[in-house]
Amino acid sequence: MSRNLLPLEPKPNFAAAVHRMEAFWAGEILDRPAINLTAPLPDREWLPGGHYMEGAREDFAPIIERTAHNVANTYYAAESMPVYVPSFGPDQWAAWMGADLEWSDTDQSTNWVIPFVDDWEAAFPLHFETAGPWWTRMVDFMTQLGRAAEGRFLVSHLDLHSNADALAAIRTPSRLCMDFYDCPRAVDRAMRQVRGLFPLAYEAFYRAAGMDRSGSIGWVPVYHPGRTNTIQCDFLALIGPEVSRRYVMPALEEEASYLDAWTYHLDGPECLVHLDDLLALPDPGVIQWTTGARNAPMIEWMDLLKRIQTSTKGLWIPCSAEELKVYMRELRPERVIYQVGVGSVAEADALLAWMVENT
Template identity: 30%
Template sequence: MRVDFDRIKERMTALWDHEILDRCCVSVVYEEQAEKEAIDAFPASDEDRMKYWTDPEIVLKRNRRHMEHTYYAGDAFPLVSLNLGPAGHAGFVKNMKWSYEPSTIWFTPFMRDELMPEKILFDRQSFLFQKTLEHARYFCRECRGEYMVSMPDLAGNLDVLAALRGSQELLVDFLTEDEDTIRDCLTRIQGMWEAGLEETYKIVKECDQGGSTIGWLRTWAPGFHGQMQCDISVMFSNDIYERYTRPELEAQSRFLDYPLYHFDGMEQIRHLDTLLSIEELGMIQWTSVVGQPSPLTFMDQLKKIQEKGKGLVLLLKPEEIEPAMQQLSSRGLFILAEAESREEADEIVRVVEKNTRE
């Protein structure tokens, strides 16, 4: 299916400027579940599992099959997800061990005995750093204007440090280690994060029509766009968040042209005021993780995000869209939805058109 990239870019540029062209931004996709499961079937052998994740030809073929069986409505567009695993810059560290499962990557901590910043060395020749750039080049070379290529899933320096150290050990470190030691670790990881995103953006921006996209969120921005997060912060206080996460997010928000924060569930509400005080942060994506209530339950917090001038990305069920839009401004609002038919996808866009408001 062909989409109007030019019009989508206009709407999404307006989204970042908190303006409305003709309606609120909404990305709706429909893909038959049985077809999706068949395409994503994970191979049994270790060798084939590695190829499933890391062979760019196999990855692109799988993405193309998804695109062929996906109906795009509203501001949805075909894209290839450059995904070698979440918090992927953990794999840029020298001597890091990792393995793949069907939907994620597992890292094996190698500093369980002691937190040692000097062991956190950026290995530019590491398999995952080189694969990140290889995938970006291959996907763009094969693009021919048919799709966009996402930025890699590099986010969360503290999440990476937890992968290197062990989550439980890191939580104890916050209480027992010298602050400068932890900051030294995070500074080293930040350098890897910057290199991974900057070098990828140089490759994909032409294919992405001058901008960049976060694949799993289906966002697009007319420049250097990336995701930030601190998922491990659901397990610690706002005092620790202020001490270690705020400096990271401030630096990353300055580094990116269009920074977005992945807000991972209601346990992060205690950090919301910190997030909203970061001037350069442009957008917050609210996630209600498995077992948590609908985002509509947290309408006071969603309104607060908008009142502080931040954009808001919400993944909603079709029946949640109208009540959400009746309470929120359409300025800076981006709605993601998945439909069960083409007809429902088109109807969702009509609902958004009807309910768009200041």
């Protein structure tokens, strides 16, 4: 096992999984494609509850207790890792910069940011309020999760929404789009400043959660023994390649280069105009294609997935056990990792055996 990593108790094959993930990131195929494969353990019960953004306003202790219980009652086959994914919402980065968040009393699936930039010059320098309530609460949450997780489960790194997503949150997307033409030098300066915050954010939460002990993982769960995360810029859906190449791609290149490996959250067809630039980001990287709710399901985008496979980038594909067999007929086995949940340990073991036989 590389890097003297601390094994995880619910993952008896931890060392073998790390070895396979190192091969995956190197573009090597062993005896089958990589797969995050989970199943419930027999005669065990999961504790119900939990929601996106939990911990933002709730006590941490019940969340941690439920997570520890549930990972101990799950079968983590192949390359799957026991993991908890914390988040205070899609604009938590903006909140760390001082923005206020609004919450719904009935919908726990999202929150909203209140933009605060009316004039860029007055807002500079952009910075994290590290004594502010959202930064300190997230550091505390990650620290407590990390202590409980030691030797038991991973704490994923955060859904950061950095770079232009952060600027759009504090300015509004429509005003930022106009700024590219009305005050481009101010946007250049804003992007330089927000780009400079990425290492601070990454390292603060990496250390708080103790990710150096057993390796790291992003909210799209593609493990690496070193530093990894899911990176993204959903704002790309609103701009073309010319604007992106000036303002956004340099930021994504820096984030990709900072990490040992990365997974890019490619969110919807509107972003496909940028695909060639994304595929040119520094290796090693993985693309998570998200089709969008109104579009055809993932399995009907096979031509796009094959196009991505002609590059040096990998694919993360969530699917059913039956869909997996279709994908394996159509896609190359290297640089692809599947995400599958089945109903029993026997089903998981049988699916793994099938994958070996059919690779």
